Amino acid sequence: MARTLWTDDAGLPVTWDQTRLPFEQVVIALHDAEACARAIATMQVRGAPLIGAVGAWGLALALREAADDVALQSAFDRLAATRPTAVNLRWALARVRAAVLPLPVAERAARAHAEALRLCDEDAACNAAIGRHGQALLEPLRRDGRPLQLLTHCNAGRLATIDHGTALAPIYALHEAGVALHVWVDETRPRNQGASLTAWELGERGVPHTVIADNAGGQLMREGRVDAVIVGCDRVAINGDVANKIGTYLKALAARDNGIPFLVACPVSTIDPQAVDGSAIPIETRDPAELTRISGRDDQGRVVSVQLTPDGSPGLNPAFDVTPARLVSWLITEHGPCRPDASALRALPGLADPTRGPA
Numbered sequence: 001m002a003r004t005l006w007t008d009d010a011g012l013p014v015t016w017d018q019t020r021l022p023f024e025q026v027v028i029a030l031h032d033a034e035a036c037a038r039a040i041a042t043m044q045v046r047g048a049p050l051i052g053a054v055g056a057w058g059l060a061l062a063l064r065e066a067a068d069d070v071a072l073q074s075a076f077d078r079l080a081a082t083r084p085t086a087v088n089l090r091w092a093l094a095r096v097r098a099a100v101l102p103l104p105v106a107e108r109a110a111r112a113h114a115e116a117l118r119l120c121d122e123d124a125a126c127n128a129a130i131g132r133h134g135q136a137l138l139e140p141l142r143r144d145g146r147p148l149q150l151l152t153h154c155n156a157g158r159l160a161t162i163d164h165g166t167a168l169a170p171i172y173a174l175h176e177a178g179v180a181l182h183v184w185v186d187e188t189r190p191r192n193q194g195a196s197l198t199a200w201e202l203g204e205r206g207v208p209h210t211v212i213a214d215n216a217g218g219q220l221m222r223e224g225r226v227d228a229v230i231v232g233c234d235r236v237a238i239n240g241d242v243a244n245k246i247g248t249y250l251k252a253l254a255a256r257d258n259g260i261p262f263l264v265a266c267p268v269s270t271i272d273p274q275a276v277d278g279s280a281i282p283i284e285t286r287d288p289a290e291l292t293r294i295s296g297r298d299d300q301g302r303v304v305s306v307q308l309t310p311d312g313s314p315g316l317n318p319a320f321d322v323t324p325a326r327l328v329s330w331l332i333t334e335h336g337p338c339r340p341d342a343s344a345l346r347a348l349p350g351l352a353d354p355t356r357g358p359a
């Protein structure tokens with residue numbers, strides 16, 4: 001499988017439509033800023049690092065149309081408004097804006113294009129490094145001669161990034177090194193990113209896995225069938241509180257109660273130094289229809305959407321939750337494992353990057 005986002009013959013970005021996976025593999029062109037904004041808002045692309053990369057491309061493409069300061073800020077604002085929780089989006093937009101602002105208007109589009117390409121390359125390299133560091137942390141947790149038993153929530157795999165994934169990067173590294181392992185894949189209601197995306201990409205790579213209901217993890221932990229939990233993140237506050245897909249917090253509580261390491265794969269681009277703690281992280285609330293309906297393939301092979309709840313029952317659909325730092329064993333960054341506290345986070349290279357200023 002190639003990278004999740006690549007460039008076509010015209011040098012412009014294309015990617016998979018993730019709303020069609022796992023049943024259909026449809027490539028979509030992201031050839032202008034509006035296509036990028038729409039793809040993020042409708043979750044054709046999703047996952048914190050990937051929406052950052054698509055945001056960067058969106059800003060670069062907008063500058064091909066108009067590149068003065070007003071046009072730049074307007075495109076920035078449009079793209080930043082697409083999804084609120086993953087800080088990678090604002091980080092990537094701010095990075096492209098900082099790269100072009102000092103330049104004459106005529107030079108900005110080319111510079112932004114180069115910056116978007118570089119950001120994608122760096123994302124792939126960053127995740128490969130997370131893979132190596134995570135592998136070193138996880139391998140010693142294997143016990144009793146049985147395959148290492150890992151549990152993951154949502155999709156923090158290659159589909160959520162340019163390549164490798166964050167939480168799945170160590171899993172791929174272990175698998176490629178020949179370490180026997182098995183992954184429990186939370187289905188991740190309501191959008192089922194685990195059942196439809198994580199299961200799909202693990203299957204593509206031949207990684208042994210089993211999809212479980214979101215509510216099954218606690219019982220598996222009690223039965224000693226989980227050696228570690230590893231998840232990704234959408235925004236980490238400077239005190240180490242972690243925002244990730246709704247349901248992550250419950251897994252962290254169950255892991256703590258059962259003495260199981262709870263690891264969070266965390267590129268430095270996902271740390272928000274301006275969020276003092278998790279209460280400062282905006283939590284996206286999505287359409288309740290994602291909860292009250294479900295889609296899948298029927299026996300005739302058609303992908304259909306059906307209603308789950310009685311007519312008139314309202315739904316509430318918070319898309320993320322906050323796991324307090326005290327429940328997190330390690331953040332695995334591209335620089336290595338890091339304890340979830342302000343002094344360790346502030347010491348990370350790149351955190352003081354001037355492109356991280358407010359929008």
Ligand code: MRU
Pocket residue numbers: 046047048049086153154155156157160161165166167193231232233234244245319
């Ligand atoms: O709503 P999504 O699918 O964009 O949520 C994705 C997650 O919560 C991931 O765990 C997170 O973005 C990390 S992806 C490397």
